Amino acid sequence: MFMRKIYKNKLGLAGFIVILAFAMLALAAPWVSTHDPLKADVMNWKAPPSMDHFFGTDEYGRDIFSRVIHGTRISMYISFLSVLIATFFGVSIGAISGFYGGWIDNIIMRFMDAVMSFPAILLAIGIMAVMGGSIYNVTIALGFVYIPRFARIIRGSALSLRQKEFVEASLALGSSDFTIIFRHILPNCMAPLIVQITLSLAYAILAETGLSFLGLGAPPPAPSWGNILSDARNLMLDAPWMTVFPGIAITMCVLGFNLLGDALRDILDPRLK
Amino acid sequence: MLNYSIRRLLYFIPTLFIVAFMVFFLVRLIPGDPIQVMLGDGANPETIAAVREKMGLDRPLPIQFGIWLGSVVKGDFGTSIQTNRPVLQSIRERFPVTITLTTLALLFSLLLSIPTGMLAAVYRNTGKDYFFMLLTILGVSAPVFWLGLLSLLVFSVKLGWFPSIGFVPIWEDFWTGLTYLILPAVTLALHMAAVVARMTRSSMLEVLRLEYITHARAKGLGEGKVLIKHALKNAFGPTLTTIGIQYGQLLGGAVITESVFSLPGLGRYVMVSIHARDYPAVQGCILFMALIYVVINLVVDLMYTYFDPRIEYN
Numbered sequence: 001m002f003m004r005k006i007y008k009n010k011l012g013l014a015g016f017i018v019i020l021a022f023a024m025l026a027l028a029a030p031w032v033s034t035h036d037p038l039k040a041d042v043m044n045w046k047a048p049p050s051m052d053h054f055f056g057t058d059e060y061g062r063d064i065f066s067r068v069i070h071g072t073r074i075s076m077y078i079s080f081l082s083v084l085i086a087t088f089f090g091v092s093i094g095a096i097s098g099f100y101g102g103w104i105d106n107i108i109m110r111f112m113d114a115v116m117s118f119p120a121i122l123l124a125i126g127i128m129a130v131m132g133g134s135i136y137n138v139t140i141a142l143g144f145v146y147i148p149r150f151a152r153i154i155r156g157s158a159l160s161l162r163q164k165e166f167v168e169a170s171l172a173l174g175s176s177d178f179t180i181i182f183r184h185i186l187p188n189c190m191a192p193l194i195v196q197i198t199l200s201l202a203y204a205i206l207a208e209t210g211l212s213f214l215g216l217g218a219p220p221p222a223p224s225w226g227n228i229l230s231d232a233r234n235l236m237l238d239a240p241w242m243t244v245f246p247g248i249a250i251t252m253c254v255l256g257f258n259l260l261g262d263a264l265r266d267i268l269d270p271r272l273k
Numbered sequence: 274m275l276n277y278s279i280r281r282l283l284y285f286i287p288t289l290f291i292v293a294f295m296v297f298f299l300v301r302l303i304p305g306d307p308i309q310v311m312l313g314d315g316a317n318p319e320t321i322a323a324v325r326e327k328m329g330l331d332r333p334l335p336i337q338f339g340i341w342l343g344s345v346v347k348g349d350f351g352t353s354i355q356t357n358r359p360v361l362q363s364i365r366e367r368f369p370v371t372i373t374l375t376t377l378a379l380l381f382s383l384l385l386s387i388p389t390g391m392l393a394a395v396y397r398n399t400g401k402d403y404f405f406m407l408l409t410i411l412g413v414s415a416p417v418f419w420l421g422l423l424s425l426l427v428f429s430v431k432l433g434w435f436p437s438i439g440f441v442p443i444w445e446d447f448w449t450g451l452t453y454l455i456l457p458a459v460t461l462a463l464h465m466a467a468v469v470a471r472m473t474r475s476s477m478l479e480v481l482r483l484e485y486i487t488h489a490r491a492k493g494l495g496e497g498k499v500l501i502k503h504a505l506k507n508a509f510g511p512t513l514t515t516i517g518i519q520y521g522q523l524l525g526g527a528v529i530t531e532s533v534f535s536l537p538g539l540g541r542y543v544m545v546s547i548h549a550r551d552y553p554a555v556q557g558c559i560l561f562m563a564l565i566y567v568v569i570n571l572v573v574d575l576m577y578t579y580f581d582p583r584i585e586y587n
Contacts, residue, residue, distance in 0.1 A: 110287050110288065110291055111291060113288050113291075114288055114291035114292050114294075114295055115295070117288055117292050117563055117566060117567045117570075118292070118295075118521075118559075118562075118563045118566065119521035119522060119524045119525030119562065119563075119566055120521075120522075120525065121522070121525035121526070121528070121529070122521075122524065122525040122528065122559060122562055122563070123559075125525075125528060125543065125547070125559075126296075126299050126555065126559045127299065127302070129547040129555050130299055130300060130302045130303050130552075130555075131302065131304070132304070202413075202414070206416050209416050209418075210416060210417070210418060210529050213416075213418045213529070213532075214528070214529065214532060214544060215544075215548070216547070226418075229418065229419060229422060232422065233422060233533070236422070236425065236426050236430055237430055240426055243419075243422045243423065243426055244423075246419075247415070247416065247419035247422070247423065250415075250416050250419060251411070251414050251415045251416070251419070254413075254414040254415075254416075255410065255411065255414040258410055258413060258414050259410065262410070
């Protein structure tokens with residue numbers, strides 16, 4: 001039933017296929033890429049796109065196509081893991097805050113408000129500046145920055161759900177708080193949660209590539225999309241293909257998540273349409 | 274309305290306090306000895322001890338926070354390690370560039386987004402609507418720095434319409450200054466324009482269904498008047514909130530855009546300070562930008578009561 005609705009929503013289906021394609025590229029990167037993404041080839045530096053180098057080469061003769069393919073791996077890894085972190089902590093914090101209410105809720109939500117008082121990318125920049133650039137640190141920084149979005153959604157639902165009769169009935173039957181949160185509250189928040197996860201994946205990719213473009217992501221020579229574009233900036237006249245292709249890859253990938261997210265929202269939560 | 278405003282102002286205080294605490298704590302996350310990291314490996318122990326004492330880092334954390342907060346309230350954002358000048362002074366020099374850039378971007382994005390969102394809502398589910406919505410979803414998907422690089426590539430490098438490097442402040446020579454700002458501002462505006470257009474479309478759709486719109490039309494009001502005076506005003510609340518939130522994205526995006534276009538604003542200053550490990554400067558800038566963002570959202574929330582007076586009952 002659910003899959004049929006996705007199938008009927010053509011844009012959502014297109015988004016899903018795009019994401020699937022990028023995920024498969026990420027997994028199969030070593031087999032799909034035509035060259036070693038790190039191997040310099042000075043004889044072929046700044047070569048324009050050709051049959052041998054689909055997307056051309058950079059100033060060291062590294063193959064841009066292979067670097068973009070391997071960049072998929074880095075972006076997918078960071079975005080999925082950071083959103084996983086944000087979901088886990090956001091859901092736990094939100095559920096505790098909404099379920100217990102009172103001063104616990106007040107303190108937790110003030111902290112969440114404070115985190116959201118920073119422009120997300122600025123906070124991530126600050127954290128990265130302090131911790132230093134690495135794939136691991138980007139994942140943690142983005143995971144942290146996105147926690148409040150999840151906490152807010154779950155808290156809102158938990159607050160209203162705990163007043164409902166079925167929760168009271170469950171309490172009266174002696175269920176533990178933990179059981180109630182997992183059995184009754186979380187399943188009822190799934191719709192907005194799934195939409196938020198999908199859209200956060202899109203944000204995470206944009207943020208990750210942005211950080212890496214600023215030199216705060218995976219350190220060079222790692223073939224992240226942001227790093228390739230950062231290299232491209234100084235070669236705009238000589239090698240415009242370095243600017244064009246990685247950007248198309250990022251836009252396509254983010255577009256996939258956005259299309260799927262929009263479709264899921266229309267299907268799961270018609271009120272928000 | 275007054276009641277709500279006062280309550281909103283009171284909420285503002287703990288938020289500010291926690292924001293300040295987070296910025297303070299951020300620098301304490303530096304792995305290893307922050308002073309050693311800032312001064313480099315070659316620094317001798319006496320200098321390190323002197324700087325540590327000067328920055329008060331030899332005292333317990335809560336006291337450090339108290340002292341730091343006290344000086345921030347008095348307008349002392351610390352001293353830059355690189356230039357040995359007060360951080361606030363550098364911020365004051367660079368902030369005008371950033372505020373001009375973001376204001377111009379805000380202007381461009383509103384000019385693009387509100388008419389687009391309204392038109393899409395009026396022509397819902399037609400070719401025009403689909404076309405606009407396709408543009409907006411592309412707009413939210415393309416990274417700002419890539420759009421910046423592309424526009425540099427096309428409009429500066431290939432076509433030569435705009436200068437690609439350098440900067441003239443708009444308050445020294447308005448027209449020349451503008452040529453340096455148009456590309457970055459449009460680049461920065463596109464993402465926000467897309468988000469606001471989508472929000473305007475959906476809140477317009479919600480309002481256009483209501484009976485008072487039918488009534489206004491039945492009264493014989495012109496369609497333009499119905500759309501702008503009756504529909505847009507009521508649909509503007511959610512859009513306004515989105516604009517407030519998006520302004521933060523503009524401030525964050527300015528860090529990236531200023532780096533792409535080499536503009537001497539606050540964002541560029543943050544990046545230069547980060548690469549120089551000038552932590553007091555980084556701390557000061559981040560605190561400053563967060564404060565601006567908090568204040569803007571406060572103003573937006575207060576303005577909301579004008580567009581949606583019902584808010585006072587909640």
